[in-house]
Amino acid sequence: MAFLFFMETVISGLLTGVMYSLVAIGFVLIFKASGVFNFAQGVLALFAGLTLVGLMENFGLPAWLAIIATIGVMIVLAWLIELLILRHLVNQEHIILFMATLGLAYILEGFGDIIWGSDVKVLDIGLPQGASDFLLDGYGLYVEKLEIVAAAIATILVIVLAIFFQKTRIGRALRAVADNHQAALSIGISLRTIWITVWSVAGVVALVAGVMWGSKSGIQFSLSLIALKALPVLILGGFTSIPGAIVGGLIIGVGEKVAEVYLGPFVGGAIENWFAYMLALVFLMFRPQGLFGDKIIERV
């Protein structure tokens, strides 16, 4: 029985970890293309979720149509971000781009608030809810159906993204753009195309993350705070690695659940809130580039 309980804890941790990974992947994409930590990634997920719910509630669109429309909105948003912000910041320091994403986060949050209101919204696009009967009856394990679906979708998403960015010329162009704008331009890479592509993909990933978190706990403004949880995930996995974001997310998900359940009682609980940051701190000391990140090379 104790083992079964342990398994349940681990599985539940893994599935929460998948959610973290989904958010973290969005960060990695932008980081790879611009070397910038996109502070607005969490808000992008919130904005995508709000738009989806808004379209379904206010216009009565069926779920599939609303999702397609939201993807369209995210692509237009990416295009606008390039046009209004990024284009004017070519060749600037990374810190300046970072500040720009900070500003973007507040603009999007306020904008979403004005258009769709600030109430917690229920998102129901027909994903299965409740315990998975198969596992409950067969093995006595309690696992949420929704989390299994989330894991499946995340897996598919990751495989598609990995292939897209590792094997195609866009992957190479991405790395080039992140490394040196000037050099990238000189070999004929169009910064515009790359940035719009990457922000669109990040927007779609944000939508997936927003849908998953939203189905679990409703679309609410605290959703933008999961961005903070993604930070330790990235420190663990490395800012430049999609597999890193996955593994980092899983480690943190399992780590905090197991710590909460088994260590929590001894220190008065609430380990879940700080465990991830603690782990990140340890990593920063011993392996600052993360598990899978590119080595930091500096010639002195």
Place this chain on the structure above:
Amino acid sequence: MGNQGESNSGMDEPERKIGDVLLKVDNISLSFGGVKALSKVSFDIREHEIRAIIGPNGAGKSSMLNVINGFYHPQEGTITYQGQVRQQMRPHDAAKQGIARTFQNIALFKGMSTLDNIMTGRLLKMRRNILWQALYIGPARKEEMEHREVVEKVIDFLEIQAIRKTPVGRLPYGLQKRVELGRALAMEPTLLLLDEPMAGMNVEEKEDMCRFILDVNDEFGTTIALIEHDMSVVMDLSDRVVVLDYGELLADGSADEVRNNQTVIDAYLGVSHDDVNTVDPAA
């Protein structure tokens, strides 16, 4: 057009076939706010020639290269490249139409290996649909191999086989410059712009670089425009020389003509202003 240039246009060196005008800048003026970087500069670059752009520091040499490959957009003047007249170039189009370049302060992808850096030079030539590439089968795979072959040739040509897998951030300065040239060569350019290709190199490295530049010009017929401070190098390499000073065209002609031009000597030795340069034009 500088009149020295016209009188000399028939004096091509016998072994290289210098052809028609490939690129012509006409009346280019460029300013940043109140600072004039270039004013009414005109000259041309002919097919297969090695054209040097020289001048004291701050003369506008790098600005000129940046105008040619579209990093800067001049307020006045036109750029005619391969017969097409433009107000300004765009970096993306310039690269597409065969203009490759290197930078004064090396612009490499520091996190990538030598091989990957040079491979990026092939990006524009990759034609296959990204879906094919994603699956890495059939035509896409064959294409990747072909590009790899070109890159290996460049690596052999520049004699950098030994550092193929080394991240370029770790390489010494001279080798980084060579890798940067390699990336430009991988683009199989029609016009190659080199911004101080020998800055910061020792004598041996300079000799190697000179040899590569001459070989590129000879073997592939690539037209080269280069900025260089070392006068002996300029005199050895170039067919024709443009001299800029304070953003204006000072002289245009063969290496010998420019060397003996009184205004050029004055500009370098500081008769008209006190910007005494370490470079000796009579060297």
